[in-house]
Amino acid sequence: MEYIIELLDKNGLIVAFLVTGIMVYFSEGISVKLTNKKLPGSAIAIFMGLVIAYLGGILTEGKSGIADIPGLTGFKVMGGPMFRDFAIVSTAMGASFAVIKKTGSVGILSLFLGVIFSFIAGVGIAYAFGITDVESLTTIGAGACTFVVGPVTGTAVGASSDIIAISIAAGVVKSILVTIGTPFIAPYIGLNNPKSAMIFGGLMGTTSGTAAGLAATDPKLVPYGAMTATFYTGLGCLMCPSVLYFALKIIL
Amino acid sequence: MLLRGVALLAGCYIIGQIIGESLGHYLGINNNVGGVGFAMLLLIIAQNELEKRDLFHVEMGEGVMFWSKMYIPVIVAMSSIQNVRVAFNNGFLALLAGILPVAICLIFMPILSKSKNN
Numbered sequence: 473m474e475y476i477i478e479l480l481d482k483n484g485l486i487v488a489f490l491v492t493g494i495m496v497y498f499s500e501g502i503s504v505k506l507t508n509k510k511l512p513g514s515a516i517a518i519f520m521g522l523v524i525a526y527l528g529g530i531l532t533e534g535k536s537g538i539a540d541i542p543g544l545t546g547f548k549v550m551g552g553p554m555f556r557d558f559a560i561v562s563t564a565m566g567a568s569f570a571v572i573k574k575t576g577s578v579g580i581l582s583l584f585l586g587v588i589f590s591f592i593a594g595v596g597i598a599y600a601f602g603i604t605d606v607e608s609l610t611t612i613g614a615g616a617c618t619f620v621v622g623p624v625t626g627t628a629v630g631a632s633s634d635i636i637a638i639s640i641a642a643g644v645v646k647s648i649l650v651t652i653g654t655p656f657i658a659p660y661i662g663l664n665n666p667k668s669a670m671i672f673g674g675l676m677g678t679t680s681g682t683a684a685g686l687a688a689t690d691p692k693l694v695p696y697g698a699m700t701a702t703f704y705t706g707l708g709c710l711m712c713p714s715v716l717y718f719a720l721k722i723i724l
Numbered sequence: 725m726l727l728r729g730v731a732l733l734a735g736c737y738i739i740g741q742i743i744g745e746s747l748g749h750y751l752g753i754n755n756n757v758g759g760v761g762f763a764m765l766l767l768i769i770a771q772n773e774l775e776k777r778d779l780f781h782v783e784m785g786e787g788v789m790f791w792s793k794m795y796i797p798v799i800v801a802m803s804s805i806q807n808v809r810v811a812f813n814n815g816f817l818a819l820l821a822g823i824l825p826v827a828i829c830l831i832f833m834p835i836l837s838k839s840k841n842n
Contacts, residue, residue, distance in 0.1 A: 521803030590828075594824075
């Protein structure tokens with residue numbers, strides 16, 4: 473048995489291709505038979521991924537979902553940042569440069585609004601829960617941006633590790649919510665064209681959440697949303713431990 | 725020809741990531757600033773330029789299209805390695821701090837969408 477698991481891990485990426493293929497196959501079936509194509513197969517597959525990530529986390533108490541289970545470690549490669557970013561970039565082929573140029577300024581505005589208001593919302597919630605020191609508030613506010621901004625900011629301002637853990641958790645909740653919620657909310661917020669996708673990416677910021685959510689809504693929108701979202705984490709890491717931290721210090 | 729397309733994509737990817745990483749480095753934050761975005765812009769520009777010169781072969785496009793189609797499976801794999809457990813186990817504070825920002829930012833969607841392009 474052990475040598476089989478070893479073999480699977482040695483060929484991890486191929487195993488991940490196979491398992492993901494099976495998941496996508498079944499979710500297509502569920503989409504057609506159970507929901508009459510109302511829920512796209514990709515949305516079901518992404519949700520299935522989150523469920524098995526949760527199961528993997530419970531079984532192994534690890535951080536990497538299903539990839540912590542022996543024999544399935546290749547998921548870390550296939551679902552890791554290298555393949556994700558490479559695939560996202562490839563979606564840009566055929567995207568309209570004219571639209572991006574035209575929407576550029578609103579996209580930048582949406583980025584700033586997204587970071588600032590996520591931060592304020594995170595700080596407000598933390599404050600309501602009785603946290604009062606500026607470092608912890610800043611860190612949780614940063615976590616409300618993305619799960620990368622939280623720990624980067626927390627380390628920069630010297631927050632405690634349990635607060636950093638909460639900030640990561642907040643970012644992960646946000647990413648999961650955007651992943652699952654985007655296809656449902658899309659019709660109500662006019663998310664059906666490249667311009668609104670760029671604004672959406674800037675406001676939400678979580679690259680993984682936006683990319684997955686848009687993929688489940690309309691794959692044609694992915695490059696536009698990802699284009700702005702990719703600047704969000706950098707902007708958050710830039711603003712949270714500096715401008716927003718000092719602003720909060722002055723207010724409190 | 726197929727590989728030329730993949731190589732074009734890889735080239736744009738690496739150059740974009742270097743720009744993003746350098747930008748982060750010089751801004752003093754240990755993080756990539758828009759590497760993927762720059763790479764996407766490069767790919768769009770490269771495709772346009774090559775097409776203008778009639779150098780963009782159909783098969784080259786197929787080399788890029790393959791990865792574009794692999795996108796959803798990659799995202800499914802990405803979902804499968806998220807730390808979902810930590811999101812559930814950190815209680816109400818984390819849950820609300822994740823939900824409220826999304827709700828608030830959504831309010832801006834219609835306002836910004838209606839704004840005029842300039």
